[in-house]
Amino acid sequence: MPHSSSTPPLRRSVRQTRDRLATALITAGGIGVIVAVMAIGIFLAVEVLPLFWSSADTPRIDLQALWLPQPYTGLEAPAHRWQPALPEGGGEPRFGMLPLVWGTLEAAAWSLVIAVPLALGAAAHSALFMSPRLRARLRPTLELMEAMPGVVIGFVAGLVLAPWLDNHLALGAVLLILLPPGVLLAGGLWSRLGGRLHRRLPMGWAAVWLMPWLLVIWGLAVWLAPLLEAWWFGGSLRTWLEVHLGLAYANRNAIIVGMAMGFAVMPSIYALAEDALSGVPGNLVEGAEALGATRWQTLWKVVLPAAGPGVLSAVMIGAGRAVGETMIVLMASGNTALMTANPLDGLRSMAASIAIELPEAAPGGTHYRLLLLAALLLFAFTFCVNTLAEVVRARLRRRYRRMEGLA
Amino acid sequence: MPAATAVQGQVIRKRAIPVCLGMCLLLLSMIGALPVLAHDTEAGRAGAEEPVGTLGTVGSDTMAGLMLRWGEHLAREYPGMRLQLKASGSASAPPALTAGTTLLGPMSRPMTDDEKAAFERRHGYPVESLVVARDALVVVVHRHNPLTSLSLTELDAIFSETLRCGGESGLRRWSSLLDGTLQGLIAPHGRNAVSGTHEMFRREALCNGAFRPRVREHPGSAAVVSAVSADPRAIGYAGLNHLTPGVKTVALRDAQGVEHRPQPEAVRRGEYPFSRDLRLYVNRPPGESLPSVERAFIDLVLSPAGQAIAEELGFVALPREELNRQRRQLGLETLPAVQP
Numbered sequence A: 001m002p003h004s005s006s007t008p009p010l011r012r013s014v015r016q017t018r019d020r021l022a023t024a025l026i027t028a029g030g031i032g033v034i035v036a037v038m039a040i041g042i043f044l045a046v047e048v049l050p051l052f053w054s055s056a057d058t059p060r061i062d063l064q065a066l067w068l069p070q071p072y073t074g075l076e077a078p079a080h081r082w083q084p085a086l087p088e089g090g091g092e093p094r095f096g097m098l099p100l101v102w103g104t105l106e107a108a109a110w111s112l113v114i115a116v117p118l119a120l121g122a123a124a125h126s127a128l129f130m131s132p133r134l135r136a137r138l139r140p141t142l143e144l145m146e147a148m149p150g151v152v153i154g155f156v157a158g159l160v161l162a163p164w165l166d167n168h169l170a171l172g173a174v175l176l177i178l179l180p181p182g183v184l185l186a187g188g189l190w191s192r193l194g195g196r197l198h199r200r201l202p203m204g205w206a207a208v209w210l211m212p213w214l215l216v217i218w219g220l221a222v223w224l225a226p227l228l229e230a231w232w233f234g235g236s237l238r239t240w241l242e243v244h245l246g247l248a249y250a251n252r253n254a255i256i257v258g259m260a261m262g263f264a265v266m267p268s269i270y271a272l273a274e275d276a277l278s279g280v281p282g283n284l285v286e287g288a289e290a291l292g293a294t295r296w297q298t299l300w301k302v303v304l305p306a307a308g309p310g311v312l313s314a315v316m317i318g319a320g321r322a323v324g325e326t327m328i329v330l331m332a333s334g335n336t337a338l339m340t341a342n343p344l345d346g347l348r349s350m351a352a353s354i355a356i357e358l359p360e361a362a363p364g365g366t367h368y369r370l371l372l373l374a375a376l377l378l379f380a381f382t383f384c385v386n387t388l389a390e391v392v393r394a395r396l397r398r399r400y401r402r403m404e405g406l407a
Numbered sequence B: 001m002p003a004a005t006a007v008q009g010q011v012i013r014k015r016a017i018p019v020c021l022g023m024c025l026l027l028l029s030m031i032g033a034l035p036v037l038a039h040d041t042e043a044g045r046a047g048a049e050e051p052v053g054t055l056g057t058v059g060s061d062t063m064a065g066l067m068l069r070w071g072e073h074l075a076r077e078y079p080g081m082r083l084q085l086k087a088s089g090s091a092s093a094p095p096a097l098t099a100g101t102t103l104l105g106p107m108s109r110p111m112t113d114d115e116k117a118a119f120e121r122r123h124g125y126p127v128e129s130l131v132v133a134r135d136a137l138v139v140v141v142h143r144h145n146p147l148t149s150l151s152l153t154e155l156d157a158i159f160s161e162t163l164r165c166g167g168e169s170g171l172r173r174w175s176s177l178l179d180g181t182l183q184g185l186i187a188p189h190g191r192n193a194v195s196g197t198h199e200m201f202r203r204e205a206l207c208n209g210a211f212r213p214r215v216r217e218h219p220g221s222a223a224v225v226s227a228v229s230a231d232p233r234a235i236g237y238a239g240l241n242h243l244t245p246g247v248k249t250v251a252l253r254d255a256q257g258v259e260h261r262p263q264p265e266a267v268r269r270g271e272y273p274f275s276r277d278l279r280l281y282v283n284r285p286p287g288e289s290l291p292s293v294e295r296a297f298i299d300l301v302l303s304p305a306g307q308a309i310a311e312e313l314g315f316v317a318l319p320r321e322e323l324n325r326q327r328r329q330l331g332l333e334t335l336p337a338v339q340p
Helices: A009-052 A063-067 A098-129 A132-147 A150-167 A169-193 A195-200 A203-232 A237-245 A254-278 A282-290 A295-324 A327-332 A350-360 A366-406 B002-011 B016-046 B064-077 B090-099 B113-123 B152-159 B196-204 B221-229 B264-268 B292-301 B304-312 B320-330
Strands: B053-058 B081-086 B104-107 B128-142 B149-151 B187-191 B216-218 B234-239 B247-249 B251-253 B275-282
Touching: A009 A366, A098 A132, A098 A254, A098 A295, A098 A327, A098 A350, A098 A366, A132 A254, A150 A169, A150 A254, A150 A327, A169 A195, A169 A203, A169 A237, A254 A295, A254 A327, A254 A366, A282 A295, A282 A366, A295 A366, A327 A350, A350 A366, B053 B064, B053 B090, B053 B292, B064 B081, B064 B292, B064 B304, B090 B104, B090 B113, B090 B275, B104 B292, B128 B196, B128 B221, B128 B264, B128 B292, B128 B304, B128 B320, B149 B152, B152 B187, B152 B251, B187 B196, B187 B221, B196 B234, B216 B221, B221 B234, B221 B247, B275 B292, B292 B304
Parallel strands: B053 B081, B053 B104, B149 B251, B187 B216, B187 B234
Antiparallel strands: B104 B275, B128 B234, B128 B247, B128 B275
């Protein structure tokens, strides 16, 4: 500090006190956050623990009764059931938590299936191929997407997307089949055409080339869907699925949840993966290109292996968010506690169950404590996943620094 | 062990949205009534018979709209009256009556013996029960669904997993109900687990069995109806007063094969299988008459005008004999025998 010698001692000591105060405040804030997070965990654990030994108001719950199929009266075979509030009148409450865990993981899995390819593709494209100008505009747009509240996404999914897909199931299916090969075809054509087109539309703007193609695919699907439905599926794909394959179609289903939640987790996966990919030291990329590698080879052989842990941590953060997301699942899933692998059927997640049932559960009762157990599971899962992802990212940053130092 | 916790679950029974809506309506109606109140206070005091004071009720949220309309009607007639209606669920009525915070407790289910005993222990006399209107649960399908009637065992087979009401095996496809006119799987819809409607359907249609996990749960009868009106393969149950043109009701066949439609007449006579009484529990020491406000309220409720309001809201009015029987019980003057 060159100024300190010229400042009078009083002002210097004032400044030092101010600095110390600020440091103390920041430290206190940091510790406060950590304590708050731990307090949440401890609160949940304390509330849940009485489940495991009997007390005056809550009978002890058998761990096996929670996680294994139970022989409920009236059912032929033991089954997993989550039907907690069967009140007076001779009903047994059914506390099988597996359907909720299944629903949570199913919803998260489908959202990752939809979000990961798109987000990683977008990240790779914008980190390596896109023109800096376009990239500078894309990032804020995607961050805006992240700022969209879950309720809004859930609302759109539940009240716009679900009824639309309900009425246009065949169109949706045809689009699902046509889109990936159609987009690949567009990419292939672009590289074949070459020459003049490439001069007009440089690599960084290739996305513009895709737009008319998407329209063409859409038009093709709209034309094809009713024909296919009439020829092969006897006029209605949904009836065909239900009659011939026995697949129930719920109009709020796992696919819709996946699409909506995929939309929600895509921006965070994209942002983190893009950071990891574009953070790969420039000398590695330049070195590869200097040795004659194409951009694709550079991406595949150099950038991805270097940034792999970062990409993995991006996916993990996305998974953490998808597991904990409440409103989207609540509004788009139908909330039926089923355990089916059929993606066209409904599901009920732990977070949604907590949101629906906790206000109505008697505090201190078994149902209440089980909901808090679900909360504890969610907390533990997201805590572990996020911590792991953070550790991976910290190691990646060190690795990048080392790589830069070596070169 | 399960029974104790289940009862607790039932006690804490509240639905925020209808309550909020009711509160808002109440507030609006009070604001609307303010100028009238200010204007007429002196005139109100002049009349000796005028009921002046606050009408307080605590209870059912199914009946929230009904109580509000009755209260409003009364407040228009007697400007010196204020309303304080709380609708946090039927389960909130017995504690409030027992504690003496209210004299009137509307409930969409009968009080349990425990609740009655608690009241009697505290006050030394039994609580008085009035039936103020009838309600029914209806089974609805999409308006283009060709189904016209269902037997009670078929209904059990569609909704129940435990088949306690005589359903032989689960009914899963429309083709086993209708001869090929509708294909595909039956999509059942219903109310969420803590609602009285869910409870009543489980008790009456499932014989206290358990719902299939595939039954989709909605937060209100209106949501059930709108979901069913959007899907030709759906079937659901809802309160009678929530019907819309998008759905049609299904007649129910009893064990003898007699079809019952949820017509007001059938509900009024109690012939329709899923009819229920909407009740008003009253704290009245035997031999004494009620305070003027409560008395005027019950007078309205048990009158043709009050019953007309209930009908307007989609509930079913009571027959005149039943009104008169209850009026005599309370010492109110009876209604004239027949009106053209």
